Amino acid sequence: MQYETIVVERHDQVALITLNRPEAMNALSAQMMVEMHGVINELDSDDRCRAIVLTGNEKAFAAGADIKEMVDQTYLTAVQTEFLGEWDCIANCRTPIVAAVAGYALGGGCEIAMMCDFILAADNAKFGQPEISIGTIPGLGGTQRLTRLVGKSKSMEMSLTGRMMDAEEAERAGLVSRIVPLEELQSEAIKVATKIAGFSKPAVLLAKECVLAANNTTLDQGMRTERRAFHSLFGTPDQKEGMQAFIDKRKAKFS
Ligand code: DAK
Secondary structure: OOOOOOEEEEEOEEEEEEOOOOOHHEOOHHHHHHHHHHHHHHHOOOOOOOOEEEEOOOOOOEEOOHHHHHHHOOHHHHHHHHOOOHHHHHHHHOOOOEEOOOEEEEEEEHHHHOOOOEEEOOOOOOOEEEHHHHOOOOOOOOOOOHHHHHHHHHHHHHHHHHHOOEEEHHHHHHHOOOOOHHHHHHHHHHHHHHHHHOOOOHHHHHHHHHHHHHOOHHHHHHHHHHHHHHHHHHHHHHHHHHHHHHHHHOOOOOO
């Protein structure tokens, strides 16, 4: 399929999605949302795709929702159309998604990075929720996911002042998993995604589901979810193969 606002490439079992509106700092337009929704759903149901990398360019992962498209939005149309709600496709995707962030990840850009399973940041990455400076507030989870990731104090400061965090602060705060040099960001993200793609698919899906459950359940419920998922993996050929391969001192061949 042809896309105008994103580029989709396959690297074996990894799909690389590049946001592609460089003239607008990769601002998240309605067309981009529709294209992303289509491609994420397609990749999520494609058994040959085992992991996804979402990235932008060196200057911007994405500088937020497209302000020029949003300026005339009304309350009525926003409610009736569930405005920008289709971006939730990223959070709802079962296939692991790694965000590879260089440059600005602001507003909706920061929010879609946080919807991914983890964030690899280039050393020039900058994260922020600057919506307050244009008379609004985060609308894709910025007040919720950011608070869970970095705590109330930092999240509140970012939402109330629009201050940006650089990559080092974001790593210290737990927003990003690690920082890599800008020139290595894409290759490192593909390498990590390829590693995930090589593991047992049911184990990967359940590991992801259990980690996500940690944000939505009590510790007791989360522990039960994890225990049952762990037990269920004894029903897979991949568990037998993985453990036997360890004992035989060879590399596992997952089915
Ligand atoms: N939208 C549209 N165009 C943008 C843009 C954006 N978010 N960000 C940058 N651009 C455009 C600029 O207008 C400029 O276009 P031209 O003037 O050349 O035509 C071009 O990209 C280059 O930008 P600059 O000239 O400004 O470049 P600088 O290097 O000087 O500055 C910057 C880069 C990223 C610091 C700056 O562009 C900036 O501050 N951008 C806006 C950042 C921002 O405020 N982001 C938050 C947007 S609000 C919701 C869900 C989500 C949301 C809301 C509701 N619901 C589910 C209800 C999300 C809201 C947002 O994200």
